Amino acid sequence: RKEVEQDPGPFNVPEGATVAFNCTYSNSASQSFFWYRQDCRKEPKLLMSVYSSGNEDGRFTAQLNRASQYISLLIRDSKLSDSATYLCVVRRGDKIIFGKGTRLHILP
Amino acid sequence: NAGVTQTPKFQVLKTGQSMTLQCAQDMNHNSMYWYRQDPGMGLRLIYYSASEGTTDKGEVPNGYNVSRLNKREFSLRLESAAPSQTSVYFCASSEAPTATYNEQFFGPGTRLTVL
Numbered sequence: 001r002k003e004v005e006q007d008p009g010p011f012n013v014p015e016g017a018t019v020a021f022n023c024t025y026s027n028s029a030s031q032s033f034f035w036y037r038q039d040c041r042k043e044p045k046l047l048m049s050v051y052s053s054g055n056e057d058g059r060f061t062a063q064l065n066r067a068s069q070y071i072s073l074l075i076r077d078s079k080l081s082d083s084a085t086y087l088c089v090v091r092r093g094d095k096i097i098f099g100k101g102t103r104l105h106i107l108p
Numbered sequence: 109n110a111g112v113t114q115t116p117k118f119q120v121l122k123t124g125q126s127m128t129l130q131c132a133q134d135m136n137h138n139s140m141y142w143y144r145q146d147p148g149m150g151l152r153l154i155y156y157s158a159s160e161g162t163t164d165k166g167e168v169p170n171g172y173n174v175s176r177l178n179k180r181e182f183s184l185r186l187e188s189a190a191p192s193q194t195s196v197y198f199c200a201s202s203e204a205p206t207a208t209y210n211e212q213f214f215g216p217g218t219r220l221t222v223l
Contacts, residue, residue, distance in 0.1 A: 044198075094158055098143075
């Protein structure tokens with residue numbers, strides 16, 4: 001079993017809709033959690049860290065469920081510019097593990 | 109600040125040739141990383157350097173060597189390139205690997221093709 005797993009998608013979502021992704025991690029010793037965004041043929045960039053109490057940044061909300069070992073990302077009122085691949089990232093000690101990403105296409 | 113820079117941006121090699129990918133960061137970060145990204149495989153860690161003077165193997169180190177030249181620079185060397193090393197290579201840096209909310213900053217990538 002992979003240490004970090006994501007649904008690869010693609011998720012095809014109409015503009016203005018709400019979309020949610022989950023990411024599961026297998027090691028309960030995982031300490032920090034992040035969502036990165038990667039545009040086509042570009043480098044990954046941090047979208048948001050995921051705090052234990054959950055956190056929100058504009059249209060984006062991240063949640064952590066330690067009991068079930070998953071994190072989630074919710075995007076409200078989706079924009080065409082949200083089309084990208086979303087990478088789930090987990091830190092365990094000095095090891096940083098990337099998921100393979102979930103592709104999102106926002107449809108006009 | 110330029111952030112993380114990588115050279116070259118594109119490279120085509122023949123099997124058996126060698127080359128060095130260069131990476132530099134101007135954020136005074138302690139840690140630096142080399143990843144490769146292949147379709148359907150996600151980002152895989154090749155080597156990392158937690159601090160100046162140290163390097164450690166990642167998930168896929170075979171066929172590669174690294175040098176942490178100083179705090180700013182971390183190079184990746186392919187001694188004898190193979191077609192299986194065709195990939196996009198990303199360098200990244202961060203303040204410290206064990207900081208709780210430790211953002212990694214990535215360079216723009218090097219697209220390498222080995223024929």
